[in-house]
Amino acid sequence: MAEITASLVKELREKTGAGMMDCKKALTETSGDLEGAVDWLRKKGLAAAAKKAGRVAAEGLVAVATSDTVGAVVEVNSETDFVARNERFQAFASEVARQALTGNGDLDALQQAQFPDAGRTIAEEITHMVATIGENMNLRRIARIEVGSGAVASYVHNALAPNLGKIGVLVGLESTGDRDRLLELGKQIAMHIAAARPEALNIEDVDSSALDRERSVLADQARASGKPEEIIAKMVEGRLRKYYEEVVLLEQVYVIDGENKVRKVVENFAKEIGAPIKVAGFVRYVLGEGIEKEQSDFAAEVAAQANVGR
Template identity: 45%
Template sequence: MSTPITASLVKELRDRTGAGMGDCKKALEAVGGDIEKAAEKLRIDGMAKADKKGSRTAAEGVIATASSDEAVALVEVNCETDFVAKGDDFKALGETAAKLALKHRPATVEALLALKDGEQTLEELRRVFVAKAGENTTIRRFEVVEKSGGAIAQYLHGARIGVVVALSAGDADLAKDIAMHVAASSPRYLDAAAVPADVIDAERKIIEAQSAEQAAGKPADIVAKMLEGKVRKFLSEITLVGQPFVKDPDQTVEKLLKSKNAGVARFVRLAVGEGIEKKQVDFAAEVAAATQV
């Protein structure tokens, strides 16, 4: 015996699953009005839709954050378009992911996706969102930074760049200033000691190749000093302490920290879509192809 498909039943299913009204109505009709079976059908259909869209490039999105007195979590959540990224439901998914990361400190993204928010795992919530939004959506990466002796600060720039700085010593104002500097200047490493040897070796080879003509005919010791000077310049450009402080370029971040008897224990910077190769779409060609019979 089937149950009448009323507007209130459709709304109840929508409130429970987050699926669209039309999808809820179709699911209820398919199972004779049984709301439990309809919810299960929507879950399965949502997973199928999510799997189909999984190969599509998702390079837009937000950096979501969650914080406590002792730590800050950053999570990058991606989708396909800026329009979806600006939606409240997408932002809510990011906030949920960040809160779970902060609370449980999972080791991997897979472990994060397996965590539950209420009765559903984060992966199930992601798949439901994909089915609703019609776009590939991923929880790409996350970082949890713990307090380390000094102040800890976070800085978000338009929800597309997220930074956390944990000082080994220093106050909240300084931590905030350093976080803003990291957002603007994008250092790759804390200091020269943190730069991997293979990174330095690769850059040294590039410098040697570029300087070959300039070095011709010069004494070996002079050439060596010239090359080392360029390597030091490279290291200053990619390390936090070596960069000119963005609010006062006349001093480096290292000098700023020393003047405050402060230090940086760790920093993290995440930018939306960083490292993702975006597919170039010719919309005019797509429209022309779609109109041809």
């Protein structure tokens, strides 16, 4: 029997795209025969996963999980919305979110964590699901919020199942106040975030390049009025306040009452429960955002298939 070295396993992985543990098992089953191991993986359907790896996966699920002062959100992608309704896929996304509660929010580390009762890592479990379900899938991103004291609340918009949907939000509240009341406020703020799409928590957190670009546009607009530069500067600052109200969470008008800024809502709630509250952070994940989807011409595809073999 040939020695099953790390380089041999690596070579098999490069040939098939299968997971490390599957490659080790294939080489063991075939006494170290590389080509035999390729065939073994193909028969198990595992090598087929590599062929699907290049296909765009922009559907799937956003999953959230919380535990006391910690919350996590992950995005797991598939090629079609149909797979997002698959119970196995949903169970996988939920478990990954739960595992993301521990650790430091590092995506690579999470992928190498063991998937329960499978004898495989999370990354290898994805490979198995690709082979079984027949679509490309991937664990795209992860975020984690932790507070010293208080609560981390979550909200999923249009949930397909508990804590699973297409928009997932986490909100961390630092406070010594009653945890149930904090969760009540946190969920309402999370619902606001889902609807209002803030980009930053505080004015100080606004991306400097985005702010410079906005200031430049506003200045050019103001100059078109023909007013003096000192007046233009005041006009720009006034319009920047409006910009902050659009992109900064604490400066936004609370969608639930339509009157107060979120900052004021938090202050009023703190008085109500008798303890200061600080919004420590938030995360808003929208399924597939930033992924360039393939535009297909269905009629052209049908025509191409009809011409095959002519």
